[in-house]
Amino acid sequence: xxxxxxxxxxxxxxxxxxxxxxxxxxxxxxxxIITHGMPxxxxxxxxxxxxxxxxDGGAVPATIAIIDGRLKIGISAEEREAxxxxxxxxxxxxxxxxxxLSEGRTGGTTVAATMLAAHMAGIKVFATxxxxxxxxxxxxxxxxxxxxxxxGRTPVIVVSAGAKAILDIEKxxxxxxxxxxxxxxxxxxxxxxxxxxxxHLKAPLRLDTPEAIAKFQATRSAIGVNGGMLIANPIPxxxxxxxxxxxxxxREALARATKNGITGKAVTPYLLSEILDITKGESLKANIAxxxxxxxxxxxxxVALANIR
Ligand code: PSU
Ligand code: MN
Numbered sequence: 001x002x003x004x005x006x007x008x009x010x011x012x013x014x015x016x017x018x019x020x021x022x023x024x025x026x027x028x029x030x031x032x033i034i035t036h037g038m039p040x041x042x043x044x045x046x047x048x049x050x051x052x053x054x055x056d057g058g059a060v061p062a063t064i065a066i067i068d069g070r071l072k073i074g075i076s077a078e079e080r081e082a083x084x085x086x087x088x089x090x091x092x093x094x095x096x097x098x099x100x101l102s103e104g105r106t107g108g109t110t111v112a113a114t115m116l117a118a119h120m121a122g123i124k125v126f127a128t129x130x131x132x133x134x135x136x137x138x139x140x141x142x143x144x145x146x147x148x149x150x151x152g153r154t155p156v157i158v159v160s161a162g163a164k165a166i167l168d169i170e171k172x173x174x175x176x177x178x179x180x181x182x183x184x185x186x187x188x189x190x191x192x193x194x195x196x197x198x199x200h201l202k203a204p205l206r207l208d209t210p211e212a213i214a215k216f217q218a219t220r221s222a223i224g225v226n227g228g229m230l231i232a233n234p235i236p237x238x239x240x241x242x243x244x245x246x247x248x249x250x251r252e253a254l255a256r257a258t259k260n261g262i263t264g265k266a267v268t269p270y271l272l273s274e275i276l277d278i279t280k281g282e283s284l285k286a287n288i289a290x291x292x293x294x295x296x297x298x299x300x301x302x303v304a305l306a307n308i309r
Contacts, residue, residue: 013073029047032109057296065106070101091107092110124155133163133172148176151227151229152181157229157301161192166268187208196243210301235293
């Protein structure tokens, strides 16, 4: 049911292939959020819902994942469900994506790996929850997400609700600026903070419409400025947990991580799951709402981009 086009390791779903060939809008979706970001069955429902939202917005969804050593650009409903339940999936970034292919493994693709794969297939827009960034205490741990590096080099528009608020958002913005990544807040003057509509930082750039966002990225590419763009789309008001309330929960989760010696790739999944525990599920509800909100905007940006070309 899938065709191989790019290289011997990649399967592009026929529907995605057709849309790309015809210049129709396609939106990529990541899968670490399925394998490591949310518990089952919420992850499964979220993954199906965002695909539906993208279709309703007039674009074709392409969930990207590695299944049994195959790089999948677009997965079936059965594959999606299996991925939501799989135990021991890898969390894949640029460093180990090809390892999973050469070793026949299964894994979720992070923002970095999803951008890389999307670009390989010719997909220009990608919706997620929040990007990885500079972790608290990075000055000693050196824990800075590969997502930032990828945003600096790969020309894909990443629609997020900002950097996850468990991070040092100020340092994350500094690194993005250094790497030449525009951070565009959609429809607000304040940078959102994932579960919360507002951080303590101003929007580096602001645009109010999907058309303006598409035009900005097309302009960058026309003058030869390559690399990704980060869209920060504030979580809908009715779903947010205000920053003042979130702050305490995040501090508690960070304290638990330190106490339990959590490091490296495990940090982000650990913090998300502790925050879910601390908020008794409220954070998960907000996380799902913000991902859906980002999928809605990403579809509109993909449609706007398709209309430019
Ligand atoms: N957004 C969510 N939940 C997640 C993630 C994003 O709402 O779990 C994932 C993304 O795949 C992102 C990763 O790339 O968390 C960041 O991990 P790290 O900090 O280890 O780079
Ligand atoms: Mn990390």
